[in-house]
Amino acid sequence: xxxxxxxxxxxxxxxxxxxxxxxxxxxxxxxxxxxxxxxxxxxxxxxxxxxxxxxxxxxxxxxxxxxxxxxxxxxxxxxxxxxxxxxxxxxxxxxxxxxxxxxxxxxxxxxxxxxxxxxxxxxxxxxxxxxxxxxxxxxxxxxxxxxxxxxxxxxxxxxxxxxxxxxxxxxxxxxxxxxxxxxxxxxxxxxxxxxxxxxxxxxxxxxxxxxxxxxxxxxxxxxxxxxxxxxxxxxxxxxxxxxxxxxxxxxxxxxxxxxxxxxxxxxxxxxxxxxxx
Numbered sequence: 001x002x003x004x005x006x007x008x009x010x011x012x013x014x015x016x017x018x019x020x021x022x023x024x025x026x027x028x029x030x031x032x033x034x035x036x037x038x039x040x041x042x043x044x045x046x047x048x049x050x051x052x053x054x055x056x057x058x059x060x061x062x063x064x065x066x067x068x069x070x071x072x073x074x075x076x077x078x079x080x081x082x083x084x085x086x087x088x089x090x091x092x093x094x095x096x097x098x099x100x101x102x103x104x105x106x107x108x109x110x111x112x113x114x115x116x117x118x119x120x121x122x123x124x125x126x127x128x129x130x131x132x133x134x135x136x137x138x139x140x141x142x143x144x145x146x147x148x149x150x151x152x153x154x155x156x157x158x159x160x161x162x163x164x165x166x167x168x169x170x171x172x173x174x175x176x177x178x179x180x181x182x183x184x185x186x187x188x189x190x191x192x193x194x195x196x197x198x199x200x201x202x203x204x205x206x207x208x209x210x211x212x213x214x215x216x217x218x219x220x221x222x223x224x225x226x227x228x229x230x231x232x233x234x235x236x237x238x239x240x241x242x243x244x245x246x247x248x249x250x251x252x253x254x255x256x257x258x259x260x261x262x263x264x265x266x267x268x269x270x271x272x273x274x275x276x277x
Contacts, residue, residue, distance in 0.1 A: 003029045003127050004048065005118075008040040008066065009055040009084070014107075018053065018084075021111045022118060037061025041069065044076060050127050051118065056085035056092070064099060071100040080121040084109070097196050097270035098263075176272065180254070181217040182210045189254065191220065196269055198257040199235075202243065205252055210237050218256065222272050230268045234259040 005022065009015050012035075019031050032049065034040035036058045043049075052070065054063040063083055070076045083096050086107040096104055102124075103117050122128040175194055178201055180187040187209070189201035199220070203209075210216055218233040235256040242249035261269060 003050050003122065005029050005031050005051045005053060006034065006040060006043055006049040007031055007053050008034040008037065008058070008063065009053075010035050010058045011055070014055070014084075018114065021114055025115055026118070037063065037066035037069075040066055044070070044073075049079060050125065051121055052079055052081045053084055053118070054081065056083055056087050056096075064095060067096070067099045067101060078125075080125055082117050082121060084114075094270050097273065098267050100266075101196075176220060176222040178221070179219040180210065180256075181219070182214070192253075194220075194269070194273055196266070196273065198238065198255060201254045201256060202251055203254060205242075205250055209240060209252060209254070212237050212240055215259075216256065218258075220269075220272065228268050228271065230265055230272065233261060233265055 003026065007015055007018055009018075015033055019033075022029055022031060032043050032047075034043055037054075038061045040052070040054065041061070052066075054066055056063040063085065067081055067083065070079060070081060077100075080102040081100070082103045082105060083101050084105045084107065085092075093104065102121055105113060105117050119128060123130050176191040178189045178191055178199070180189060180201070180203075185208075187203055187206065189203040191199055192202050193200040199218070213236055215234070215236050218235050219229065219231050220233065221229040235258050237254060238257045239253070239255040241253050243251040243253055258265075258269075
C-alpha cells in the first residue's frame with residue numbers, strides 16, 4: 001500500500017534531509033514537496049495524503065495557518081499533522097495544540113526522532129501495522145520536541161504509559177486529579193500522563209470498573225491552579241490493566257481517549273498539558 005506524505009518547508013536542504021531519512025526506512029512512501037503553505041494547499045486540493053510534515057515559519061502561508069486551514073476542511077481534518085520547527089516556546093506549543101497539531105518535533109532533530117514521529121502517526125492512522133514492541137527513545141531534541149513529551153509520552157513510544165502492557169509498577173508522576181463519571185457512579189483518579197487526545201489515569205481498585213470501549217465523562221483538574229478544570233469531557237476506555245503483576249494489585253491503570261473535545265475543552269487541555277511539565 002502506497003503511503004503519501006506531504007512535506008512542507010521553505011528550506012530545500014531540510015526537505016532533502018527528511019526525504020532521504022524517510023525513504024531509507026519507509027521506501028513504500030511517496031513524498032510530495034511544497035515550499036510554503038499555499039503550495040501545500042494546492043497539492044492537498046489535487047490529491048489525498050496520509051501525513052503532513054510542516055515547518056512553522058514559512059513565507060506566504062505559515063505552518064500554523066496551514067494547520068488551521070487543514071483542520072477546518074472536512075475532507076482533510078483527520079490527516080495527521082506533525083509540526084517540525086525550531087519554535088519550542090510554551091506559547092508556540094500552546095498555539096499548535098489548540099490548532100489541532102498531532103505531534104511536534106523540534107529542530108535540530110535526529111533521524112531516529114523523525115522516524116519515531118512519522119511511524120507513530122502512521123500506526124495511529126492505520127497506515128502501518130502496530131509493532132509488537134516499540135523501543136523507548138532517548139536523547140530528545142529538547143523539552144518541547146513533541147506533544148507526547150509534553151504529555152507524559154504515548155504508549156506507542158514506550159513512555160510512562162507503558163505500564164499498561166509491561167505490568168511493571170512505576171512511581172507516578174502526578175499531573176492532576178480526575179473524576180470518571182460512568183453510568184451512575186463516580187471513580188476518583190490521579191492523572192499520570194496526558195496528551196491532547198488521551199489520558200493515563202490511575203485509580204484505586206474497586207468492585208467494578210468501566211470496561212474497554214465503554215463511554216464515560218471526565219472532569220480533570222490540574223495539580224495546581226495555573227490551568228482551569230475541564231468538565232463534561234466525553235471519552236472512552238482504550239485500555240485497562242493492573243499496575244502490578246499480581247492478582248491483588250491495589251491500583252488500576254485506565255487509558256482513556258477523548259471524543260471530540262470542543263474548542264474550550266481543547267484550550268484547557270493544552271493549558272493542563274503545558275502546565276503539568
